[in-house]
Amino acid sequence: MAALALIAITLAAMAIYVHGLYAYYSGEQGIISGLFTARTQQILERLAIIYVAQNSSGLFILISNYGPVNATIARLLIDADVYTSFEPRTIPSESLAVVHVPIVLPSGVHTLAIITKRGNSLSAVIRL
């Protein structure tokens, strides 16, 4: 019984180990390191909506990525509705980007929200 338990423990541990090695050499995240790395990257992702302007061609959203990791904006919500035509946009770390959205909003107060690929979100209330 003890021998069987030992064999089972060894096989399970080796499976995790081999998976980790395989993931490391194929440039991916293993289960063990992935548990923390994904959360660490999410925490390091820092974005700020600096300014929003609009003209006849649409909205221009000035976004600052002041964190140490690149951030990909996956979704855009305008007044709580998902803007379905939005193409994901990556903003390099420590840089500014102007995201152009070809939609013209009526004058007044609106809410913009962006959701990143890592699951962070930030919103801003704007007046046009």
Place this chain on the structure above:
Amino acid sequence: MQRRGIANVFGALLFVIALVVIISTVAILASEYSNYVRAVDYVNKLEAAKLQERLLLQAKVDASGTLLVNISNLGGVTVQVVCLAVHDKSSSTLTLTSEDLVVNPGQTIYNFNTGLAVTPTTNCTLLFITSRGSSFPIIVEGGRILT
């Protein structure tokens, strides 16, 4: 007797393998957790520094009609202005100009030339954007400067 000896060797071998694998897995976990704690610490410091960024902008127009700004750092951290954004509301254009302006706590940079010509019809918003993602505005409405 001989079979029992082989079983002992096999058992010992499995035990050593299990021990090595489990210890290395725990080591990886510890290393990743350490990275996580360092990341949280880094972000806390970054956000704290961002909250301490405070610039006082005093704008004036020189004889040639160009907007000049005195930039004073009233906060407790060094501020690096990385970009000057100008939203010209008359032409509906947003222009970004890269800057590399470092203002230490208590320091004032006098007569920073924005390159913006101010006339009685100028309607624009200038933003001094810092490396930590803060922005400090100057609004020009009908040639009048509002900071």
